[in-house]
Amino acid sequence: MVERRRGAQQIANVANGLIDPVLARRAGINTALLSSWPEIAGPQFADCTRPEKIAWARRDEAGDGRPQPGVLTVACEGSRALFLTHAQGELIARINSFFGFAAIRQLRIVQKPVAPQPKSRPLRPLDAIAASRLEDMVDGMDDGRLKEAIMRLGRGVLSSRKRPQR
Template sequence: MKQPYTRRGVVQISEVANRLIDPVLAKRAGINTLLLGAWDEIAGEEFADCTRPEKIAWQRRASESGQDGGYLPGVLTIACEGARALFLTHAQGELIQRINGFFGFAAINQIRIVQKPVSAPPKANRKPRPLTGEPARRLDAMIGDIESEALKAALTRLGTAVMSRRKK
């Protein structure tokens, strides 16, 4: 017999995505989405816009009994743009302390800096063309009874973006 669907509460999409992405990141790069999400705070104003954590290389600790002895502090590879890498080199001691403070234990003992572009190219902020004809009349009919001008303007922008046709 099939069990009826029961709702367990609201789950944020970020939580679902993190549960899916974290194992892949941990296996391939040794990092998790929490580190990536908190990177701006960890790196500080000086380096948040020009750096990005790439991966953590963890070394296994050998135990005398032949069993797994855990991990030694790792090496964090950070991508950094251009000449800012020199400044990051001088500040890496403080950055290591911030990262270890984030993890709550001595997770990192060394930083490896790789010079490469970090920031994504700026997106063009294109506005959709105003609606005309039947789509414009339908949108006006849908939002006509709304009293708040701010809400009406926001819904008009949203409706225009949703209802406008894109060129192929």
């Protein structure tokens, strides 16, 4: 029996539910890996690399029936591929940490252009009332990084709202 939920759903969950099976079938990866790639690759490689596909080994190669680690193909721009080659041990450890098990045993680095991340549109400046309201919301926070992240989110949300016409 299928239970149907009523109400609003996040569009990201709906889209990921549609896209993940296609990515898994075609490339062996999912949207979680793609969206987390900048954190996994770190600042040194986030802007010049992109995961493309995972070639999973067959389960019976070791004879114990457990899944075997795969080979991740990573697109990398030009000369940065040499630096990625030297740092691939650390990157494999980060990827496996992301998955929570030894999912990747090797990187296959392919030199090709990596599309830049889309630029976010500039935000409209907040009016004095909205800026004051946002400051009041985060006033008691002690964690500086969390406070700054919430401030960025608040500026994005409050500046994207349509202003009433006068």
